[in-house]
Amino acid sequence: MSRFLIFLSVFTSILTIGYVYTGFRLMYGLEISGLSAWLFWILIFCLILVIPASYFFSQTIETEGLQSVLSYVSFTGLGFFTILFTLVLMKDLLSLLFTIISPLVLYFSPEWANQFSLWSQEGVGINFILTSITLILAGTLTFIGFFQAHKRLKTIFIEVPVQNLHPDLDGFKIVQISDVHIGPTIKGKFLSHVVERINHLEPDFVAITGDLVDGNVNILKHHLLPLGALKSKYGTFFVTGNHEYYSGVKAWIKEIQTLGIRVLLNENELLRHKGSVVALAGVTDLKAGSILPEHTTNPGKAIRGGENSDFKILLAHQPDSILEAASYGYDLQLSGHTHGGQYFPGNIVIYLAQKFVAGLHRYKDMWLYVSRGTGYWGPPLRIGAPSEITQIVLRKA
Incomplete structure (x- = not known):
């Protein structure tokens, strides 16, 4: 096996771990279940597989336009998920930090802590809002990055x-x-x-x-x-x-x-x-x-x-x-x-x-x-x- 194929195998394995982690966190935050959950995971694994697939097709498909389309889909998806994974991880770390310091907030300002608890339980949950913001931000950064790579x-x-x-x-x-x-x-x-x-x-x-x-x-x-x-x-x-x-x-x-x-x-x-x-x-x-x-x-x-x-x-x-x-x-x-x-x-x-x-x-x-x-x-x-x-x-x- 060539060095590049070894690299591709290791890279895809690491990528899968990151995609699966991000997928579970998005499912939890957006409360995805049932058929939507199945479709969601199919999309995730398609985005994982398209990266090694685009490499192998680039070696066999003679139509250069098709090669470029596959590569753009796979690599833009990779960029989006890299950003999304980072933002999800940052959100989770901040949530963990909040969980650690919340007893201190409760101790020094019980009135504020009670209001926050009530707000998070009524209507749309705070986790849903934060997850939605994370998705929107990742999409926005991907769009900006794509534009700058091609026009700047x-x-x-x-x-x-x-x-x-x-x-x-x-x-x-x-x-x-x-x-x-x-x-x-x-x-x-x-x-x-x-x-x-x-x-x-x-x-x-x-x-x-x-x-x-x-x-x-x-x-x-x-x-x-x-x-x-x-x-x-x-x-x-x-x-x-x-x-x-x-x-x-x-x-x-x-x-x-x-x-x-x-x-x-x-x-x-x-x-x-x-x-x-x-x-x-x-x-x-x-x-x-x-x-x-x-x-x-x-x-x-x-x-x-x-x-x-x-x-x-x-x-x-x-x-x-x-x-x-x-x-x-x-x-x-x-x-x-x-x-x-x-x-x-x-x-x-x-x-x-x-x-x-x-x-x-x-x-x-x-x-x-x-x-x-x-x-x-x-x-x-x-x-x-x-x-x-x-x-x-x-x-x-």
Whole structure:
């Protein structure tokens, strides 16, 4: 069994637990019973099964439109239930907290406690109201997230102040995209729009910091064709992300190279800009070695031959690559991977897993910029972490 199928099995099992818990809490709160309860559970299990089903159909159905519809249904449903599960869990925790502190309320204010008890027992119960509000809020957040993921691609402008920057590099312009995730619901049309936006910015070079694709090369390669139209002074450079390794990295590297894109696998390219030299290095994904040993990340090897350059840039999919790279004299690292958490509750939980989540950071003697990603992964939602194309300009401090 492949790594991805193992992941899919584990993910579906965990998902089932979350869906069943949410289902029971909704049934209790909304007082669902009888035939309605049977229909309710059928809907729940259909939403669970559609996720692995959409993957298997994507490997067998040749009609791309049908693949997209199945993927949109399954992943939007997943996003909705992720939000709903979180809100239901928060409601239950607040209810538990209220149960714990209610004796204190009764002791200090018995009159208020009695009024609350009477109100909750008359007419529509408070639990029904709270459950209804939770459902409405989850639906509203899903709608907002869906809209923002499809209509709110931002161009972020960042200036990086650099001490002792070579005068010829003041104003040097990089455009970064990351985590596009061409796959089940993101296609070539979206990428064409991204390319048009990048070309309008007229960068010195374009950096693609991993997770460009999510799927088989034979199925998706034609969706990458717009990248061949990218325009910049020194070209387009790509480093692998973890999802390339789930999707057949060797085949994808060959395909990306046919588009005129330079793939940096623990190596560098020297860019001679006016009277200065920029060493542009790239490393493989931080965890690549566990899947393909010859692709073990190596920032030391990546900078060889460029140690004496006027400015050293590292492209690395995962921000944590900086923890090792900082000892090799790099000035700036460009990364992605985190999606900024992508949507609630991910954009809160992400801080438990990542030291650098989004934006510009300083680590030791290096600058680090972490993109929130240009596309999305899984649920087609963005809440509090907008998709971005990033223009990064070097400035003399």
